[in-house]
Amino acid sequence: MATMHDVARLARVSVSTVSYVLTGARPISQATRDKVLAAMTELGYQPNAMARGLASRRSRIVGLLMPMDERGLGATETAFVTGAAAAASVAGYHLVLSPVGDLDDLRRLASQRMLDGAVLMEVQVEDERVGALQEAGVPLVLIGRTGDTTGLSYVDIDFDQTVREAVAHLVSLGHDRIVYVNHSAAAIAAGYGPAVRTRDAFVAAMTGHGLEPVMITAEDSAAGGRAALTAALAQAPDLTAVLVMNENAIFGILGELTNRGLAVPRDVSVVSMVTSPQVAELATPALTAMTSPGSALGRIAVEALLRHVTGTGDDNHQQLLPCALEVRGSTCPAPATLAVSVSDGSDPTGSGPPGT
């Protein structure tokens, strides 16, 4: 392993000059710079990260704390990660992912000055990790929000806007009995941000359209989805559309619809919220969904963090990103109500009163 010393000797300059070429901390003449760079490539020089970190008190490593429960990472979360990693890489930083549960491990990394900063994913309303890292003096950016966000930097999905757009899409298709399937009641009670915020946004959006908001909670599982659909049909037998915010329950919902002989989208339209295209395409028909900003979230979070770490710019970045509506096969105009007689049997979608 070649060291800076070797490079300096070969280029006939001092060690500090080599360092300045690398860091740009002081001006270096073009001639010298070229000599040094040539020497570096000739020796295949790679700076030693440890030495650099020791001297500069900067590890050039930022941590990404992931949830990693037994369920694994969905495509949506994965997009955060890849976005974040790309952003870090561009800035010459490393992104290390720390599976959570390892709060201790993380605290160790942090208090040993191994981490210049951290991005937290899947933040809870009361999140012990936030406090732990702040204590350790580690700059922090959240993906998601805690209850009290004062003094905290975060990037999050704009649930309000997302729900509003999803509802508007269904309403514009003529749906007026729309049921919202949220996360579990327990999650809402615990104050899980996405669940609470979408609930409120749904109520607001529906009443804004003069419609009655019906929300059902569902456990995060296929069984939960089936139960939720059953409950939904009990509560609103004439529903024509379902809005779902639960990637784990959605397949149960679709299955139960089929079981009951209800076709998607002919009889019931389905919109999945905060969903990655990959998941949306898994279903038959492919799901109309609010596509999460995925990698952009990760990227923005890391960029904000690095600005924070390097002292460049605001250390209080708070930003919301909307999801984009992507219409696929699971939504169509609302079926004609029973009162309307169907006159045109050749309607290709099998829906809507006359014409197309």
Add this chain to the structure above:
Amino acid sequence: MATMHDVARLARVSVSTVSYVLTGARPISQATRDKVLAAMTELGYQPNAMARGLASRRSRIVGLLMPMDERGLGATETAFVTGAAAAASVAGYHLVLSPVGDLDDLRRLASQRMLDGAVLMEVQVEDERVGALQEAGVPLVLIGRTGDTTGLSYVDIDFDQTVREAVAHLVSLGHDRIVYVNHSAAAIAAGYGPAVRTRDAFVAAMTGHGLEPVMITAEDSAAGGRAALTAALAQAPDLTAVLVMNENAIFGILGELTNRGLAVPRDVSVVSMVTSPQVAELATPALTAMTSPGSALGRIAVEALLRHVTGTGDDNHQQLLPCALEVRGSTCPAPATLAVSVSDGSDPTGSGPPGT
């Protein structure tokens, strides 16, 4: 931040003594050790990882290279990760996860001496990462196997044993027309280990039972699964059981079965291979599956790696772990063939022509 110096001063010993207490590299009397430890806790001392790494030429960090394609991490892969992280933590090492695609990033980490070793997941038969890391002189353990494993350490699933057991389960239920749905033809052609090994194992197992092996390839998607089932029925219209090795295709297969009015498990039994319980439970009915050894794989890989890194033990660890059969709702005795008249109408599975 307290340093070793501070600890040494407070304990009235030399810096090196403090270091020896920490590393155990030399004997220290109990009295001195106690003094030092007391001083450490009093100051809340935490060793500086960078300095330690620089001096000892050991970062105490091992990397776990994950696939992280757009599809995300399944529960199965997640188990590897958590197992690996736990094992590293126990040994006082940090595990950093590096999303792949970032081969460069990894190479940088490695050649900057930031990594003491690495575990590679989802190894391909020809894997450029193996060469890159070996060049950088980074100790390596694979999860999976390359084509030529000489001189390489790895841990992998025992596909042979797994397939044999799955087939045996179906045969014991009376199935004799069993179709195996593998990964895509492209994956097999590329020599993707699990696909190739299971194919060979399937052929061996079936012929061992005196049955004809029928294998179908499927793209890794729901659509691929549907297509595969169609192909399977074309090739073996009388099939009574399907063995699937493709977590992405299995939902398509199940959907297509339902489409065709074939009930699981009454008409067709389904066994999913190398599947985590979480995924198996997603389906209706829950899938009988060969449960992957999950976290054990990760743990064993890291333990082998650390032995390698610290010079303790064999630097050539090669081990195979079997999957465990877990019977759930997707398998049952084979339906009676048409030629055989059913004499007992009380068949509890509800299968067979008369009754029910």
Add this chain to the structure above:
DNA sequence: ACGGTTAGTCGAAACGCTTCGACAGCCGCG
């Protein structure tokens, strides 16, 4: 012609730890 900048370079002092060689004291052995 002169102080004041600025660009470009150097040497040396950190950074916080590990590890090597040295040494003092003590043991048991012949």
Add this chain to the structure above:
DNA sequence: CGCGGCTGTCGAAGCGTTTCGACTAACCGT
């Protein structure tokens, strides 16, 4: 009694960078 070999401790020399102060030479406006 003298010697080799332990045990326990110390001081100092690194580990490979960054960064600070200092210095030279050129260049500016006056």
